[in-house]
Amino acid sequence: MSLEEKKISCHLTQGEADSFIKNLPVEEEIQDLSEFFKVFGEPTRLKILFLLKEKEFCVHDLTVMLDMNQTAVSHQLKYLRQVRLVKYRKDGKNVFYSLNDEHITGILATGLDHIGE
Amino acid sequence: MSLEEKKISCHLTQGEADSFIKNLPVEEEIQDLSEFFKVFGEPTRLKILFLLKEKEFCVHDLTVMLDMNQTAVSHQLKYLRQVRLVKYRKDGKNVFYSLNDEHITGILATGLDHIGE
DNA sequence: TGTACATATGTTTATATATTCATATGTTAA
């Protein structure tokens, strides 16, 4: 019996295990992917994204509609900026934010579809 | 000038703001949705899901392939069970886990598509 | 130029949670 055939686990040989591990996304992709999904795993960010799906808004618009602290909204917008899901333009005293990724609407729709069962 | 027309924010009247707020998913949906996405926002859970996408595995299989503490794996499997993304069957000493949701593959693919740009 | 307004950001605090440790439960086979 070769080394390859020896079970290292319930039903796995070393060779089989290696093969499954090899087909996993590499560590960096896993990290990036989890950070991408993490964005959507927080209620405030979700609400911001749902609002921006309709049209661009300035920070104060969002603060009013979300009924939240301006600071909290700004921090979340900074977060969304860093992961490049939103972009912004300055106009006088205001900064207008809008979506910057065409996947967002689809992702949100899939999620809604899921919980709507 | 009616109350409706008075700006309460940068460019919003009260009526407009109310309208956008009304079109948001209700609070409970937002909560459910964020908890759904939160599942995918963690590297260990992602790896488990990617592995289970191939075939069912017992806890020890996963522990070996992920090179992780059995306890940590069990805790994440419990989590995944609770949000109904995996199901399990017992077979003697082993418990085999498999995916329990047809959205998962699509969600993962969309995410990979996103980070692959 | 000073005041009000809009936004950003560093720090702190409170909370959530991933992992580990210790241990319990359950199963199989000697």
Add this chain to the structure above:
DNA sequence: TTAACATATGAATATATAAACATATGTACA
């Protein structure tokens, strides 16, 4: 029925992070 193995789980710990607080920056306008 005892030993070895597989899995689960409660508690402790360490870390991440959302929100709040204090404050800074930047803009417009009187």
